[in-house]
Amino acid sequence: MKSSRTKIATERQSYENDQMHIQSRRFQEACEAMRKNAAKFLEKELSSGSSSEDEIDDLQIMKKTFSNYSEEESSNLRKIREFLQDTLTSGAVVCLICIESVKRNDKIWSCQNCYCMLHLECIQKWAKDSLYHLSAHLDEEKKEKNLKWCCPKCRYDYEPVKQFKYFCFCGKIENPVYDSWNIPHSCGKTCDKKLKPECGHTCCLLCHPGPCPPCPKTVLVSCCCSKSEKVSRRCSSQEWFCGKQCGRLLSCKIHYCEVPCHKGPCPPCNRQSKQKCLCGLHISLRPCYDLKWQCEKVCSKLLDCEKHYCEIICHEGPCPSCPSSGPRSCPCGKQLCVIPCTESVQPCGDTCDKLLECELHRCSQRCHYGPCGKVSNFLY
Numbered sequence: 001m002k003s004s005r006t007k008i009a010t011e012r013q014s015y016e017n018d019q020m021h022i023q024s025r026r027f028q029e030a031c032e033a034m035r036k037n038a039a040k041f042l043e044k045e046l047s048s049g050s051s052s053e054d055e056i057d058d059l060q061i062m063k064k065t066f067s068n069y070s071e072e073e074s075s076n077l078r079k080i081r082e083f084l085q086d087t088l089t090s091g092a093v094v095c096l097i098c099i100e101s102v103k104r105n106d107k108i109w110s111c112q113n114c115y116c117m118l119h120l121e122c123i124q125k126w127a128k129d130s131l132y133h134l135s136a137h138l139d140e141e142k143k144e145k146n147l148k149w150c151c152p153k154c155r156y157d158y159e160p161v162k163q164f165k166y167f168c169f170c171g172k173i174e175n176p177v178y179d180s181w182n183i184p185h186s187c188g189k190t191c192d193k194k195l196k197p198e199c200g201h202t203c204c205l206l207c208h209p210g211p212c213p214p215c216p217k218t219v220l221v222s223c224c225c226s227k228s229e230k231v232s233r234r235c236s237s238q239e240w241f242c243g244k245q246c247g248r249l250l251s252c253k254i255h256y257c258e259v260p261c262h263k264g265p266c267p268p269c270n271r272q273s274k275q276k277c278l279c280g281l282h283i284s285l286r287p288c289y290d291l292k293w294q295c296e297k298v299c300s301k302l303l304d305c306e307k308h309y310c311e312i313i314c315h316e317g318p319c320p321s322c323p324s325s326g327p328r329s330c331p332c333g334k335q336l337c338v339i340p341c342t343e344s345v346q347p348c349g350d351t352c353d354k355l356l357e358c359e360l361h362r363c364s365q366r367c368h369y370g371p372c373g374k375v376s377n378f379l380y
Helices: 002-048 058-065 075-088 120-135 140-146
Strands: 108-110 117-119 218-221 231-234 272-276 283-287
Touching: 058 075, 108 120, 117 120
Parallel strands: none
Antiparallel strands: 108 117, 218 231, 272 283
C-alpha cells in the first residue's frame, strides 16, 4: 500500500516537472518571437526612414542659432527655445492634416500666423479642397472676390495660389537642402525679418521657425514726459516712466498736466477759466476742455466791401466776402452780371421758365422776383 502511494507521488512529480519544462520552453519561444518581431519592426522603420533622421546635436544647433542674440533669458525667448526644440526633436512635429510626423527632410509649409508646420502636399490639397467647397456655395460674381482658404489650425485667411513652393523659414531660399548642423527646413543664414513692433531693426537669429524674438538691441531714450535724462533701454521696451509730474501745457494754454509721467496726449483739463467766445466780444467762465463756444450774437463786423455787415452768428476767423459782390444772376438765373454790391440785379426780360409746384408745367411769366404763380393762372 505504501509503495503504491510512493509510486503515485513520483509520477505526479514527474508530470509537474514535464509541465514546467513545457511552459518554460513556450515562454522562451514567445520571447524569441517577440524579439524577432521587434527586430523586423525596427528594420522596417529604419529602411522607410531617411538617413537624415539620425541623431543631431540639439544643443550645438541651439547655441549656433542664438549666437547673435544677447538678450537675457525671458518668457518670450523661452517659448522660442521650446518651439525650436520641438522642431529639432524627430517626430515631435505632427501634420494636422494627415496626422503623421513631419520629418526633417520633408517639404513643409509654415503658417505665418500660428507658425504650425504641415506637409507641402497636404496643405496644397487642403487649400484646393477648401476653395472647391467654398466656390460651390457662391455666385460667379462673388467667387473672384471672396475665395480664400484658411490655415487648418488658426483659420488665418490666405489668397489662392496656383502652386505651393517649399521655402526656408525666413523665405530666402527655395527648396532648402537639409543640413544636420542647421535647424531642419532652414537655410542656416540670418533671419533678417523686420521685427514687430517695427523699430528699424531686423531679427538677428539664424533662420528659424516660429515668431521672431523681441529686439535685443539697446537705444538711448528719455521717459515719456521727456523730463528725465536719456537712459539705455532694450529696443523692444523703450517706453519707461520716471514717476514725475508730466507738467506739459494743456490745450487751454493756462494750466499744466498734473498726471505722473504718462504715454500719449495729456487728458483734458478739468478746471474752469475765463474763455472768449468765437467772435471775441464776450468772456465767460467755462470748463477748460470746452474752449470753443458761441455767444449767439450776430457778428455785425464790417465786410470787405465796406458797405455791408456780417450777418453770421458768432464765428471763428475772418468774416467771408460780401455775398452781393462778384457775379450775380438775374431772378430767373439765366444771365450773370457784375455790378456794385449796393445795386440790385434787374430782371433780364426773358421767360422765367422755372418749374412750378405741380412739377409738370413751367412758369411763363417774364423774369421776375418772388414766387412763381400757380398753374391755374396760366391755363385758359
